[in-house]
Structure formats: structure tokens, C-alpha cells
Amino acid sequence: MAQPYSGKAQKILTIFLCFWVAFFEGFDLQAPGIAAKEIATSFGLDQIQMGYVFSLGVFGMLFGAFFGGRIADYLGQKKS
Incomplete structure (x- = not known):
């Protein structure tokens, strides 16, 4: 089974991905x-x-942000 990223590595990966997006x-x-x-x-x-x-x-981006945010909040992080 693959080991999950450590806390620091996960933060760096998240910042890296956010930058490129x-x-x-x-x-x-x-x-x-x-x-x-x-x-x-x-x-x-x-x-x-x-x-x-x-x-x-x-204006279309407004709807995408609103509904995309709602969907992300609904799906959210899964508790392990």
C-alpha cells in the first residue's frame, strides 16, 4: 500500500498545483x-x-464559481 504524503509534502504539492492552475x-x-x-x-x-x-x-465564470464552490462544499474532504 502506498504511503500518504506527509503534512509538509502535501502542503508543498497543494501550493505547486494551485500555482500552475x-x-x-x-x-x-x-x-x-x-x-x-x-x-x-x-x-x-x-x-x-x-x-x-x-x-x-x-458572467459565466460567476455561475461556475458559485455552483463549483457549492459542489466542492457538498463533496468536500472525506473523513477517514
């Missing part, structure tokens, strides 16, 4: 801004419509 989330948030001109051209959208597109993306 935040790092790649930054790319996820910046990519639409870089691709905006091509997206607008491809779909024939003006600046106001592109504003709606990006605003709805951020």
Missing part, C-alpha cells in the same frame, strides 16, 4: 483578447457585440 487560468483569460480581432472578423461582429461576448464569458 492559476498560471494556466491566466492564459485562458488572456487568449480571447488576443484572438478578438479575428473572432470579430470571422463572425462579422462590431465592438459592442464583442463587448457582450466577453462580458458573458466573465
Whole structure:
């Protein structure tokens, strides 16, 4: 049977994983801004419509955070 991580190793692993998740989330948030001109051209959208597109993306993250947080709280850590 595999030994669980020690307390310190588990904290380091958690911080390491959180850093990389935040790092790649930054790319996820910046990519639409870089691709905006091509997206607008491809779909024939003006600046106001592109504003709606990006605003709805951020608004969608609100629901993801709310429901994702609720699900995480419900599932939570299992007591051993």
C-alpha cells in the first residue's frame, strides 16, 4: 500500500498545483483578447457585440464559481 504524503509534502504539492492552475487560468483569460480581432472578423461582429461576448464569458465564470464552490462544499474532504 502506498504511503500518504506527509503534512509538509502535501502542503508543498497543494501550493505547486494551485500555482500552475492559476498560471494556466491566466492564459485562458488572456487568449480571447488576443484572438478578438479575428473572432470579430470571422463572425462579422462590431465592438459592442464583442463587448457582450466577453462580458458573458466573465458572467459565466460567476455561475461556475458559485455552483463549483457549492459542489466542492457538498463533496468536500472525506473523513477517514
